[in-house]
Amino acid sequence: MELNSVKETEVLIVGAGSCGLALACDLARRGVRALLVEQAPALFPGSRGKGIQPRTREVFDDLGVGGAVRRHGGPAPVGMVWQEGRRQGEHDMFRRAAPTEAEPYGEPWMLPQWRTQEILLARLRELGGDVAFSTPLTGLDQDAEGVTAHLTTGPVRASYLVAADGGRSTVRRALAVPMTGETVDPAPMLVADVRVAEDALDRLNWHVVMGEGGFLTLCPLPGTADFQLVAQFEEGEPDTSAEGIRALVAARTHLAADDITEVRWSSDFRPRAALADRFREGRVFLAGDAAHVHSPAGGQGLNTSVQDAYNLGWKLGQVLRHGAPAALLDSYEAERRPVAAEMLGLSTRIHRGEQERGAATQQLGLGYREGPLSVGRAGVLHSGDRAPDGPAAGGRRLFDIFRGPHFTLLAVGTDAELPVSDSDLVRVHRTDAYEAYGTGVFLIRPDGYIGWAGEDTAGLAACLAPLGLATLTRC
Structure with missing residues (x-):
């Protein structure tokens, strides 16, 4: 490999999810040269991480996307419990607090994950950056001076590499960093974005259906005509086909199969909680789902991931642009791994019904008092x-x-x-x-x-x- 054939950058970010995009935006506004690569041909198409917590809303406001988040999102609907085809009454699943001078955002904001990523990508392009799609990473080498990443489009040399490539992180596996975790719930789950006939179901509530076989929910997604469907399977495996989803809705709810007019995206998963044994290996950092995998209960995964990026971005900027000692980067793991562990525990307890969604889910109380940078x-x-x-x-x-x-x-x-x-x-x-x-x-x-x-x-x-x-x- 000839030296002049190697593309160079200061930071290589692998994975264009919410975490990778947020980090790329932060580095771009700091004048740090960063390359963001994504193995998929386009942004993630589903709504999966749809809850934006108050602390993350503050982060987005700082990154210059707060207005877009407000325009395209909306407050979480109040839950409506159904049983045997009848409404049983409303049940609010969230703590809602009025905004205060100190805390301008008092409740979660609903925004489909695909929309969050579109907003962040638009901001990145405003800042002069972009995503290299269809660019998988096949391996990496590092030394005392930097990291050489092997991409399908050719090698890239970077001062630092950030793995934001999800729970099945290629980078984490290449580094052989263990991930310790547990199955939160043995019952598999299905999540899908669907369209529902206008006269079949109102969009005023987050509909929760309890019954045999597991729960099913239909949540209207603000700024779209879609509902996010989530279903638990106490027996059997989810059928993610459009026909399977229509049959599931007809079997568990008062809706008919043809009331589901379109299935736009679907996936299945088993709720799991896992934490990487370390968030740094030399000049490579793990962030987002590459470092911690959450149950979706409580809406902590995407939020914790974006805040990983927010913590790491300024530190990389200080080291690469303002002469801060490289030891500053050691504080990333010292600060973020305890937070991730705390949020994993919270998500797991909420999923198992051991804790209600309360102030802790808003992430406004998180901090770094015990961290290495805190003085006085x-x-x-x-x-x-x-x-x-x-x-x-x-x-x-x-x-x-x-x-x-x-x-x-x-x-x-x-x-x-x-x-x-x-x-x-x-x-x-x-x-x-x-x-x-x-x-x-x-x-x-x-x-x-x-x-x-x-x-x-x-x-x-x-x-x-x-x-x-x-x-x-x-x-």
């Missing part, structure tokens, strides 16, 4: 906590100040001298005391978590060098 506390917040939204000077919101690929040095209710000047890399902002913060000085990371906190700025300078910010201090 001030007011009511610890470093590692999510930085709340709230009023900011000039009639803006704090999230307006945080939005973008930069850090933010935020002084709340204090006139402490700030040793960092306002720049493209660190925005400096002062605001009045606010109960969600108390008072103090807070260094907000690009992913919206507090990286450092103190009553004044003593000790701040020492934490800047590991983040690639040492040259910005005035003292």
Whole structure:
């Protein structure tokens, strides 16, 4: 293999699902050269991961797709329980909270996975990137300086490689990274996107049918004419053909087979929970389903995956563009693997009926207090906590100040001298005391978590060098 035949990039992302697309968007806005490859000829066509949790909505707002998510999605419908063809009454499956100053999104947002990925791809193209479809990875080699990936279109040399290629990850298997897990439920399940005759079923509720053989649900998907059908099979195997799905609906519900006018996509699976033994192998990182596989109950899988990308993106940017030590990348596994383990446990308990969908599913309380980058506390917040939204000077919101690929040095209710000047890399902002913060000085990371906190700025300078910010201090 001749050296000049090898394509070069800084980051190679394998897998154009929601995780890979979110990471590509984040790197593009940081000016990091990234190549995103996908073995399939097009984006994933199904609705599978349809619930966008409040924390992920904040992430999407920062990535510049919040408006599109709002336009194309909608709130989760209230459940309607059916039995023997009769409505038994409504049952809301979700915790719904009114938006607050600190938490602007109070409930999950429904958006089919295929639409989420379309939105992210459109944003990536706005930022100058794209996806190389029909480009499988067949193997990889790595050394101290980088990774050589062997693609069907030719070799690519990258400083780092990120595996976002799903639960059957080719990259993870090539690295021989074990994945430890369990079967959440031995009963197989079917998921499909279907069209229902207009006069056969209303779109006001998430219809839940309980009966022999397992449950069946039909959830209207906002912004489409589709329903997502999910069915459990306590006996037998799912038939994913259009004929099989129509027969299933006729057998378990009051609908007739021909009320299912179209089957647009279908798949079967067995609910499983599994966690990769490690999220990093040299210069290769595992993210999304390549690192953790969830039961769909509770809507944690896609959300945890997007937040993996959000955590890793800024760290790669700091190392590749701003001189941060490579050791910063060690914090990815240290921060994200415990979160993934926590969310896996939550999903499994919800699936088994051991826990209700509550505040934990919204992911607003997740953080990195015990992580290697968290230093100090001030007011009511610890470093590692999510930085709340709230009023900011000039009639803006704090999230307006945080939005973008930069850090933010935020002084709340204090006139402490700030040793960092306002720049493209660190925005400096002062605001009045606010109960969600108390008072103090807070260094907000690009992913919206507090990286450092103190009553004044003593000790701040020492934490800047590991983040690639040492040259910005005035003292």
